[in-house]
Amino acid sequence: MTDSELISGLSSGNPEAGRLLVERFQQQVINVCIGLLHNRFDAEDVAQDVFIEAMRNAHRFRGESKISTWLYRIAVNRSLNYLRNNKRQKLMVEIGSVFGLFEGETIRDSREPATNFNQLEAEELKRILKTAIDSLPENQKVAFTLNKFEELSYNEIAEVMETSLSAVESLIHRAKRNLQKKLKHYFNP
Amino acid sequence: MKCTEVQELIIDLTPLSGERPSNAALEQHLQECVSCRRVAERYSSALYELAGERQLTNDPFFYDRIIKKMNDGQSVAVRKLWSSKEYYQLGRALAGFAAAVLLGIWLGSRVIAPLVTTPAVKENYSAEKQESYEQEIDYGSEALARLEYYFFDDANQEKK
Structure with missing residues (x-):
């Protein structure tokens, strides 16, 4: 099934088209969400919403870009919205915890206990890199993640982010510079 | 390099x-x-x-979960940040906090402040008391003079 057939199938409410869309793009969408959220459960939750939005709004897809680009765009927007809401929610949980609300509820942390020193060090380095990426400005973070983890070309990133090629180049360059600065103290022995 | x-x-x-x-x-x-x-x-x-x-790898049940979520109408965006129970709990906690602050202010002004500022008050108090004693003595002397005038001043008996 070609992209246009898939879209017309989705627009007409064909369930097979929906199943095919999910099968074909599931990994890409979930991985973008994981790249931005760093939490598998949250990423799957957001990815489900991405497909729901795509299926509901398939009739609006004009076919000017690839379906994958369109899905990446929805995934990025949804993930960023989720992060913004989550920030607010974390703040409210913290306010609530001051008054003794949400007893037993802690901010989720995907870290698992490490079993030996090497694993501990690897986990620690991963956490440091994750924190450094998370602390980048939103646009730099999106551009860097799409380029490094999804291995999208600068052109594709420009399409997903609806910006120019030179802007993407600049964003990725600045992201790498910022990461270098942030990681300097941690990665230098 | x-x-x-x-x-x-x-x-x-x-x-x-x-x-x-x-x-x-x-x-x-x-x-x-x-x-x-x-x-x-x-x-x-x-x-x-x-x-x-x-x-x-692909999760074979992912599509089914999407359809279930779609039918339930439970997307991340529509989920409420706090439930009404949690708002009620927060309201109760805030009311308790406000009551504690008011009680603190009341105790501070009525109980603690007088204890802390006792010497100053006592000094003033004793000065006031002394003044009142003095006034009382004055009144006493005036009264005595008046009594003497009425009962023992024979020179002015007729006028009275």
């Missing part, structure tokens, strides 16, 4: 998996500089670990 340039290249060229794209200057520097080699190893390890979180 400087270490700072090399470290920028490390972030640029470290791949998620497999070999790093060949860069003669970088490789030579890494062979000679222990510090940069360590940075490259650590960055590569962290990137590899982070990439390990990615999903590499």
Whole structure:
């Protein structure tokens, strides 16, 4: 099934088209969400919403870009919205915890206990890199993640982010510079 | 090649998996500089670990879960931040907090402040008391003079 057939199938409410869309793009969408959220459960939750939005709004897809680009765009927007809401929610949980609300509820942390020193060090380095990426400005973070983890070309990133090629180049360059600065103290022995 | 340039290249060229794209200057520097080699190893390890979180196979039940979620109308966007129970609990906690603040202010002004400021009050108090005693003595002398005038001043008896 070609992209246009898939879209017309989705627009007409064909369930097979929906199943095919999910099968074909599931990994890409979930991985973008994981790249931005760093939490598998949250990423799957957001990815489900991405497909729901795509299926509901398939009739609006004009076919000017690839379906994958369109899905990446929805995934990025949804993930960023989720992060913004989550920030607010974390703040409210913290306010609530001051008054003794949400007893037993802690901010989720995907870290698992490490079993030996090497694993501990690897986990620690991963956490440091994750924190450094998370602390980048939103646009730099999106551009860097799409380029490094999804291995999208600068052109594709420009399409997903609806910006120019030179802007993407600049964003990725600045992201790498910022990461270098942030990681300097941690990665230098 | 400087270490700072090399470290920028490390972030640029470290791949998620497999070999790093060949860069003669970088490789030579890494062979000679222990510090940069360590940075490259650590960055590569962290990137590899982070990439390990990615999903590499399709979940066969993912579509069914999407349909279920679609039918339930439970998207992330429509989920409420707090339930009404939690708002009620927060309201109760805030009311308790406000009551505690008011009680504190009342206790502070009525109980603690007088204890802390007792000497000043006592000094004033004794001065006031002394003044009142003096006044009382004055009144006493005046009264005595009046009594003497009425009862013992024979020279003015007729006038009275």
